[in-house]
Amino acid sequence: MHIPDGILPASVCAAGYAATVPIAWYSIHKIRKGGDPRENIPKASLLTAAFFVASWIHIPVPPTSVHLVLNGLLGVVLGHFAFPAILIGLFFQAVMFQHGGLTTLGVNAIVMGFPALLSYYIFRFGNIFRKDSNIIAGVFGFLAAFCAIGLSVSIFVVVLITNIPGGFDVSTERAAIYTLALAHVPLMFIEGAFTAFVAVFLRRVQPKLLVRA
């Protein structure tokens, strides 16, 4: 779900960056306010690497296997560090694997990062119920990732389809949007379930990794 270079007009790329800068600034501002950033930088960096690696896990979905996006889980674990983490992850993917692109970094960061922040707030919302429950962690883990992927897919598809040079006619465009979006529904469930399992696992093994209110 990364938009490569060359496909979007310069104005959209610029808009992507224009939206990325304030969100990144807001995140960094929150991080600075949240205490000694020195303490959290190693944590966020290593977890960024860990997410990058975790997305290499093959999830078998017969007849093929998929890789997960994990931006919902990333929001749940990293909180305000999620956006910078995604920015860095996307940068590495673009530079190392030519996956995504440099001009589209801003757009992709919005596609991935904005939903990640949202999932952080969704998961945190679960804390108003009972903090010490596997069910709450699982349910809100699921919801967070489910919504994050849903939102990511929506932004991705709309940005991509509406910016094809030459343009589609209206019916093709609508059909393309629906097809692409529907094709991602199974992914929403898989990501949701995966995140739910991981949230329960973390609650048991290392609860410090789950964001607290």
Added chain:
Amino acid sequence: MRFGFDEYIHLGSPLHRWDPRYKLIGLLALIFAFSFVSDLRMLPAMVVVTSAAYIISKLPVSFMLTRLRYPSFFLLAVVLLLPFLSGETIVMSIGPLDLRQEGLVAVLLIATRFLSILTIGLVLFSTAPFLTTIKAMRALHLPAILTDMALLTFRYLQEIGDYLHRMETSMRLRGFGERRFSIQGFRILAWLGGSILVRSYERSEWVYKAMILRGYGQAESLKGEFQASYTDVFALGATLLIAAGFVAGDILI
């Protein structure tokens, strides 16, 4: 795991010698100018500039081809779909499919822009050690939180990649077949992912201690890391002019 972009940093081309800060600004400007181009007539110039940069950089062609492996799927999809789906003017009909002019133009535009930007990106990041490039970003006043995170992430990426590899090996040894899907198997993969996170987190606590002990966040003495010569500045000027040329050309034509 090998990422292999420090493979060609010793070729010693003029692009290798260019001050990383100026190279970063210049080539990024060029990349954005390319993405601005929307007129077919600018494409030949784009190909010429891109080829020239790649030739000057002395990077082997084989390197570029290996780097194209992943994105070529995307390119293929564009080439196969767009000419039939996008636009109104039908050039030709192949059975039930209509080949459309707008779609063809779009394919040409997208493919050229895509390949040119990718190539310049390769030149930018393969003609200096990756670390130097990140330090150059810090010297250009990117927030320290971002550059520090990038450096640390880079350092531990391979290491954590090895965790995954070894853990998958041990799971396979105990008979875990990843090809069949089951809820239980899915949950175990989630545990695998969770373990990666936990191990990384626990390591990060020690890394933090090690950083504090060696004075992380004390005096930052990065000044004087890079020194630019007149040639560097001149090269930047020239590149910026070329980039401006593309933007102006696209607007004027």
Added chain:
Amino acid sequence: MSPEEFVEPALMISGLCFSYPDTPNVLEDVNLKVMPGERVGLIGPNGAGKTTLFLQICGLLEPSAGQIVVLGKPVKNRDFRPEVGLVFQNPDDQLFCPSVRDDVAFGLQNMGLSKDEVEARVTEALSTVGCLELAERPVHHLSEGEKRMVSIADVLAMWPRLVMYDEPSANLDIRSRRRLIRLLQASKETMLIAAHDLELVLEVCNRVVLIDKGQIIVDGNPREIMGDDRLMENHGQEKPHSLVPHSHKSNNRPTCADSDSPGVIKPQARGSNPGPSPNG
């Protein structure tokens, strides 16, 4: 050689060669025959190829040339063979389930055993390594020694007939190491133990194979091989202390540290040290 004709070897490696894509000739023409019940110590410097050899025996890496036969069946790539077990050098690579019980049960479930049988085997394996009381604990909170024991239980639960231990005593404290040695001495399976801890090899193994640069240098009696100074030194090893004849009878000989650091001030001895006891 005649008695061996009647017993099928536990492991038979012939003409094994292997290269990683970026490291050529990691193993070169390795030949090894291990009979059931033998305990073979694999020694050799870092990068000698010990771990690589283990991964091949398990079928996780395909040899470039040569053949491996384990318990009468040729090893096929990625075949699941519960009768062959590998204990990883770093227990963290092996333990990933939320609780110790889950982790030991993992392999058994993959073998398709019934729930009761899994239960029974988990309990048995954990008691063998003396960690039954840890069953419900999260794996990630165990001490190094406990992790090692659980990772051994993981493997033993599958009732393997050939077990490979990769550096089993790394990171263990002395008490845990001693427990491990006891456990290894009491086990009946055929074993291969890769270790830098030569004293452990000396205590546990009845045969030693010295590997260097992917080749078997020598294969034979532990005391003879490890006692051979020239051989050991040539391959980056050191004769274990327990094989070094004592040159001093008095324990008060100064250590080397005393002589070459000028600013040393004699330490104040506070403990009650009745001196060395005569029978070690």
Added chain:
Amino acid sequence: MSPEEFVEPALMISGLCFSYPDTPNVLEDVNLKVMPGERVGLIGPNGAGKTTLFLQICGLLEPSAGQIVVLGKPVKNRDFRPEVGLVFQNPDDQLFCPSVRDDVAFGLQNMGLSKDEVEARVTEALSTVGCLELAERPVHHLSEGEKRMVSIADVLAMWPRLVMYDEPSANLDIRSRRRLIRLLQASKETMLIAAHDLELVLEVCNRVVLIDKGQIIVDGNPREIMGDDRLMENHGQEKPHSLVPHSHKSNNRPTCADSDSPGVIKPQARGSNPGPSPNG
């Protein structure tokens, strides 16, 4: 005690107590005085509190009670003191920069040294540990032994006067361990070495402190303490082999492994073993 009055102790710990939030009494009333130039071996089982003690001396954990004075200055929480160095148990925790040179330079840059000076000290430190040719290499690709040496260079580059080594020989092969011992023997700083590798302590240290359950049990001469069977055994330690008088002169005595596994078949000795050489 009179000569000590004239020299300022390198380390002075009095009445130190510490608890983790979830583990009470990790250290209980620890008192320790180390004079400049001493090399103190800290021994004790896993969980004794050795690492915790080191972290307190570095100011990374605040004591619940008691005081630590290092080189005449009380330790404050998270204070940056280049004259105090800690070599971590796991080099991967400590080598966080992508290249070796960057890593060694990191602390120096934070000390505010000039670029040239940083350069000079990096080169010096890397040559001391014999790793100068690794300077441009990515940390990730180093072997364990190289990582350990680089992590020592990290600390030495800052010209510390008190260095703590946490399990310096863990995970090293025999050749690298020998190099490490030579390096430690040649260093002039005051040292604290926490190690399960008692032979290393015996070769390097001129004083030993035995810790168990957060308390100092005994403090004194290495050979006397480690030679004391009863004491060592009570605290989960083992007398090092080099202090055990040999009971057998023949090297062909069967190992214990031979006797208790019934199915053993004598290994075929293939190597050319000229037998043990007489001068060990």
